[in-house]
Amino acid sequence: EKLGVKFLFGTTIQGLDIEGDRVRAVMTSAGPVTGDAVVISMGPESGLFGRRYGIDLPVYPVKGYTATIPLEDESKGPTMGGADEDRLIGYSRLGNRLRMSSTAEFTGFDRSFKPGDFRTILETGKDLFPRAFDEKKAVLWAGLRPMMPNSVPVIGQAKYRNLYLDTGHGHVGWTMACGSGQFLADVVAGRKPQIDPLGLLYGT
Numbered sequence: 318e319k320l321g322v323k324f325l326f327g328t329t330i331q332g333l334d335i336e337g338d339r340v341r342a343v344m345t346s347a348g349p350v351t352g353d354a355v356v357i358s359m360g361p362e363s364g365l366f367g368r369r370y371g372i373d374l375p376v377y378p379v380k381g382y383t384a385t386i387p388l389e390d391e392s393k394g395p396t397m398g399g400a401d402e403d404r405l406i407g408y409s410r411l412g413n414r415l416r417m418s419s420t421a422e423f424t425g426f427d428r429s430f431k432p433g434d435f436r437t438i439l440e441t442g443k444d445l446f447p448r449a450f451d452e453k454k455a456v457l458w459a460g461l462r463p464m465m466p467n468s469v470p471v472i473g474q475a476k477y478r479n480l481y482l483d484t485g486h487g488h489v490g491w492t493m494a495c496g497s498g499q500f501l502a503d504v505v506a507g508r509k510p511q512i513d514p515l516g517l518l519y520g521t
């Protein structure tokens with residue numbers, strides 16, 4: 318915000334106001350928002366939204382689950398992130414908490430979950446880190462990854478001259494967030510990106 322960013326929390330994007338070859342405004346529940354450039358970064362919803370405006374964007378939701386648990390004995394938790402490759406469970410240390418995640422399911426936009434969905438995650442955690450946590454304290458969550466069929470995100474200008482995409486990062490959106498932001502900023506500003514854009518840009 319010190320740099321001039323304004324966040325509109327709790328605001329729903331309803332659509333785009335198109336005028337000729339450009340987006341005039343983003344229509345939101347807080348009224349129209351105008352800007353020099355508009356970026357679609359709506360996670361798994363990006364595909365449906367983009368297709369309303371004729372953008373061929375095959376981003377689909379792929380559901381995953383996480384359990385985040387305070388470490389009762391910090392010395393028994395992992396010191397760095399890793400994975401159990403047999404059971405396909407990833408884990409990372411978040412301060413004095415352990416987060417474990419797993420599963421890729423095609424369930425549409427259903428974000429619901431039940432305790433039984435986390436059995437393998439919690440059993441694996443107990444095997445890997447015995448007596449490190451009390452599973453009853455686990456905070457459970459399910460979310461949707463914005464997946465592209467080829468696992469490559471789509472970044473750059475699309476369809477209208479001031480409309481851009483930065484989406485489809487699938488299971489590594491946090492990992493690629495800063496790099497994607499830098500890449501998109503270069504594209505919007507007309508600078509040469511630091512990496513080869515072929516295959517990343519929409520339509521290439």
Ligand SMILES: Cc1cc2nc3c(=O)[nH]c(=O)nc-3n(C[C@H](O)[C@H](O)[C@H](O)COP(=O)(O)OP(=O)(O)OC[C@H]3O[C@@H](n4cnc5c(N)ncnc54)[C@H](O)[C@@H]3O)c2cc1C
Nearest residue numbers: 329330359360362381382460461486487488489490491492
């Ligand atoms: C279980 C699980 C584990 C993961 N683990 C990792 C990991 O270890 N490392 C890693 O790098 N990545 C991981 N990911 C992937 C990562 O979370 C995603 O790639 C990343 O969140 C994508 O970021 P995004 O901003 O594109 O989309 P999102 O994070 O989905 O954000 C999109 C935002 O748009 C908002 N939105 C959508 N439609 C509207 C609308 N109409 N109006 C207003 N707002 C709207 C949504 O509310 C949301 O806040 C994991 C994902 C899951 C599900």
